[in-house]
Amino acid sequence: MTEFEGRSALVTGAASGIGAATARWLDARGIGRLVLVDRDEAALGALDLRAQVRCVVGDVAEEALWDDIEQSETTLHHAVLNAGVADGCPIATLDFAEWRRILSVNLDGMFLSLRSALRLMTQDEDTVGRSAVLTSSVAGIKPVAMTAAYGSSKAAVAHLSRIAAAEYASQGIRINAVAPGRVDTPIWTKNAHFQQMVEDLGSREAALEKLAEDSTPLGRFASAEEMAGQIGFLLSDAAWNVTGTVLVSDGGYSL
Known part of the structure; x- marks a missing residue:
């Protein structure tokens, strides 16, 4: 439970869902310092963590935000690059501004955050044991109708993680990705389709049960805490021999 003691970690999209659960997971295992990034200042401030915490409020697709983090942080051991947005419609009706909005956060923001994380990780001579996990999606693995922008951005994230793993393996820095299926997080439960289902089904x-039955062979949504545990494993020394992997955790949806 103290494996991460004295280490530092960056978590983006940390105010809710998988990001918040991963911040709590790391905190429970003794992480010394957390740099948490999100647009939701109130939710970041509400996280009750024991570690030394720096909250950075802003858009991950803004280069100036990352310039500031690089200039003010001295080192970094782990990174969980999780910030993302989702929406969906047929390609023929997808507005270009919406395409750019989703790719800006999911891909531009991922590139900027990964670049800064790697720069901070390599400021020390001893980089062995440092690791990063990027959040992709099963929609980046399996073609899913009406996810052109989201699915394309998440496919790119998965490949970006593999490229980074190839570049930094010689320095002992491991980089992996997770590709969740349906997870009980706000990215699912705050959309209009889900809210209509709640109204129609009564709760x-x-x-959640109906969506899981319709789309997930294992029959249920994952929880954010379960995904945090899988991310934590990939960050940990127990996964020392794992790099360049995209861990698909989708309850069988992609079968």
Whole structure:
């Protein structure tokens, strides 16, 4: 439970869902310092963590935000690059501004955050044991209708993680990605389709059950905490021999 003691970690999209769960997971295992990035200042401030915490409020696709983090942080051991947005419609009706919005956060923001994380990780001579996990999606692995922008951005994230792994393996820095399927997080439960299902079926739990039955062979959504545990494993020394992997965690959806 103290494996991460004295280490530092960056978590983006840290105010809710998988990001918040991973910040709590690391905190429970003794992480010394957390740099948490999100646009939701109130939710970041509400996280009750024991570690030394720096909250950075802003858009991950803004280069100036990352310039500031690079200039003010001295080292970094781990990174969980999780910030993302989702939406969907047929390609023929997809507005170009919406395409750019999703790719800006999911891909431009991922590039900027990964670049800064790697620069900070390599400021020390001893980089062995340092690791990063990028959040992709099963929509980046399996073609899913009406996810042109989201799925394309997440496919790029998966490949970006493999390229980074190839570049930094010789320095002992491991880089992997996770590709979740349906997870009980706001990116799913705040959309209009889910809210309509809640209204039609009478409860949030019934809506989650119905979605899982319709799309997930294992029959349920994952929790954010379960995804945090899988990310934590990839960050940890127990996964010392794992790099360049995209861990698909989708309950069988991609089969």
